[in-house]
Amino acid sequence: xxxxxxLRFAPSPTGFLHIGGLRTALFxxxxxxxxxxxxxxxxxxxxxxxxxEGAADKLIEILAWAGITFDEGPHIGGxxxxxxxxxxxxxxxxxxxxxxAKGEVYPCFCTEERLTQMRxxxxxxxxxxxxxxxxxxxxxxxxxxRIAAGEKYVIRHKLPLAGEIIVHDELRGDLKFNIxxxxxxxxxxxxxxxxxxxxxxxxxxxxxxxxVVRGEEWLPSLPKNxxxxxxxxxxxxxxxxxxxxxxKNGGKLSKRKxxxxxxxxxxxxxxxxxxxxxxxxxxxxxxxxxxxxxxxxAIKEFKIEDIGTSPAIFNTDKLDYLNxxxxxxxxxxxxxxxxxxxxxxxxxxTSNDFKKTDEFIGKVxxxxxxxxxNLSEIGEHTKLFFVDNxxxxxxxxxxxxxxxxxxxxxxxxxxxxxxxxxxxxxxxKKLEESVTAWxxxxxxxxxxxxxxxxxxxxxxxxxxxxxEMADAxxxxxxxxxxxxxxxxxx
RNA sequence: GCCGCCAUCGUCUAGUGGCUAGGACAUAAGGUUCUCAUCCUUAAAACCGGGGUUCAAUUCCCCGUGGCGGUACCA
Numbered sequence: 001x002x003x004x005x006x007l008r009f010a011p012s013p014t015g016f017l018h019i020g021g022l023r024t025a026l027f028x029x030x031x032x033x034x035x036x037x038x039x040x041x042x043x044x045x046x047x048x049x050x051x052x053e054g055a056a057d058k059l060i061e062i063l064a065w066a067g068i069t070f071d072e073g074p075h076i077g078g079x080x081x082x083x084x085x086x087x088x089x090x091x092x093x094x095x096x097x098x099x100x101a102k103g104e105v106y107p108c109f110c111t112e113e114r115l116t117q118m119r120x121x122x123x124x125x126x127x128x129x130x131x132x133x134x135x136x137x138x139x140x141x142x143x144x145x146r147i148a149a150g151e152k153y154v155i156r157h158k159l160p161l162a163g164e165i166i167v168h169d170e171l172r173g174d175l176k177f178n179i180x181x182x183x184x185x186x187x188x189x190x191x192x193x194x195x196x197x198x199x200x201x202x203x204x205x206x207x208x209x210x211x212v213v214r215g216e217e218w219l220p221s222l223p224k225n226x227x228x229x230x231x232x233x234x235x236x237x238x239x240x241x242x243x244x245x246x247x248k249n250g251g252k253l254s255k256r257k258x259x260x261x262x263x264x265x266x267x268x269x270x271x272x273x274x275x276x277x278x279x280x281x282x283x284x285x286x287x288x289x290x291x292x293x294x295x296x297x298a299i300k301e302f303k304i305e306d307i308g309t310s311p312a313i314f315n316t317d318k319l320d321y322l323n324x325x326x327x328x329x330x331x332x333x334x335x336x337x338x339x340x341x342x343x344x345x346x347x348x349x350t351s352n353d354f355k356k357t358d359e360f361i362g363k364v365x366x367x368x369x370x371x372x373x374n375l376s377e378i379g380e381h382t383k384l385f386f387v388d389n390x391x392x393x394x395x396x397x398x399x400x401x402x403x404x405x406x407x408x409x410x411x412x413x414x415x416x417x418x419x420x421x422x423x424x425x426x427x428x429k430k431l432e433e434s435v436t437a438w439x440x441x442x443x444x445x446x447x448x449x450x451x452x453x454x455x456x457x458x459x460x461x462x463x464x465x466x467x468e469m470a471d472a473x474x475x476x477x478x479x480x481x482x483x484x485x486x487x488x489x490x
Numbered sequence: 491g492c493c494g495c496c497a498u499c500g501u502c503u504a505g506u507g508g509c510u511a512g513g514a515c516a517u518a519a520g521g522u523u524c525u526c527a528u529c530c531u532u533a534a535a536a537c538c539g540g541g542g543u544u545c546a547a548u549u550c551c552c553c554g555u556g557g558c559g560g561u562a563c564c565a
Contacts (some may be wrong), residue, residue: 077532310497
């Protein structure tokens with residue numbers, strides 16, 4: 001066994017990448033990189049029934065989007081391939097024969113019907129539903145005869161009948177299991193394809209895996225795995241079982257109850273930085289009190305023993321917050337590109353070509369940057385920049401206890417004041433200075449002017465400031481919109 | 491049923507044999523402000539229960555309870 005650090009992420013290509021899978025991959029990556037090791041990808045497609053065409057490529061793509069890349073894998077090669085289990089069939093057969101020769105495993109001819117019935121009976125009698133080991137003591141001759149006769153069979157692991165086994169998890173320490181509680185589980189299915197339990201052990205050994213990182217749901221099969229390494233006479237790698245991620249109600253994260261696919265989060269406009277930061281915080285925490293960090297920052301500080309052991313609830317409140325933080329960190333050019341897909345509908349609303357330029361979109365995006373929780377909200381937030389004719393109730397123009405009459409008068413004088421402002425002074429800062437100075441000199445309440453102005457420009461109760469809106473929209477459109485507001489109040 | 495893992499504010503977590511049990515998100519109040527958001531300040535909010543061990547347990551041990559996982563020719 002080599003003492004090199006080699007970790008694997010070994011998903012089944014059953015569709016989309018689950019948020020729990022992303023977290024496993026992330027911890028794999030963090031551990032591998034913090035130890036200066038290698039991370040490789042292995043596709044575990046031993047269950048043809050559940051396999052989905054193209055899923056492996058999608059997995060690689062979305063992981064790369066999230067910032068997790070591999071040093072070896074089916075897409076880039078490496079010295080330990082093939083990295084797809086369905087292409088390793090001959091390897092598994094070879095090792096199966098080895099175990100058969102050693103007497104560590106045995107063929108089992110029991111039918112699935114018999115096994116299900118047996119389990120149902122055991123359950124009815126409140127007994128553990130275990131395989132009754134009918135075929136365990138079949139003579140070699142008889143087994144050979146039945147195989148020759150074409151009978152279907154599986155290969156089972158011949159476990160010790162009693163005794164204790166102590167296995168080690170890097171996070172939880174030594175764990176004691178009673179071997180009598182274990183089953184003679186299936187290693188090779190009747191179609192000759194190995195189960196996960198067999199394939200992963202063989203591959204982890206052959207691919208010189210140093211640390212197996214997987215979800216806590218695998219903890220109960222750890223003693224079986226260790227026993228299989230023993231049957232082979234191999235040293236076992238280190239095992240790290242990550243605590244589970246639960247949904248809001250403490251149940252299993254499932255597609256029915258909301259988004260669990262990483263690509264759904266991407267489509268909604270979550271940034272990979274936020275998703276990574278949030279996922280890392282589920283079970284790990286940096287030393288200081290700062291919780292905003294990049295994947296590179298995390299690598300610097302990461303230690304296996306700092307991973308938690310209690311399950312975490314996937315509560316997206318904090319993810320929303322983190323996403324806002326990372327959106328606010330983006331530059332305007334970056335944000336324009338990120339928002340573009342979500343802006344297409346809005347761009348179609350206007351006939352003004354200037355509004356389709358990056359110059360204008362840049363202004364819009366910079367005004368919305370601080371109020372976005374995710375990118376997809378940009379369309380909803382920014383309609384008011386693109387709509388030519390705003391529709392709103394005229395009462396929206398009236399500030400607090402003011403009246404429509406007074407509002408009309410205020411807007412008229414505001415119109416005259418703005419009309420005199422030169423193009424060079426038509427900028428957020430200068431507009432704010434001149435308008436507020438003007439209001440002060442008139443002894444006017446700012447709300448009686450700025451609220452109607454903003455409402456006239458946006459048609460909304462909530463929006464960026466009237467000066468920011470005025471700057472983005474330009475003098476002509478601003479005067480036009482105020483004029484329309486005055487019309488409404490007549 | 492059996493086996494296993496886990497247990498600090500609503501959530502993610504820090505932490506210790508003796509502390510006013512810390513932070514972040516969310517919530518509430520206030521400030522800034524024409525609105526929303528951002529930002530700032532403040533508040534409320536937790537050691538599952540019972541036994542031990544100990545001068546002293548949230549911390550160590552046991553039991554219970556609860557949550558979750560496993561108990562497939564799925565991974």
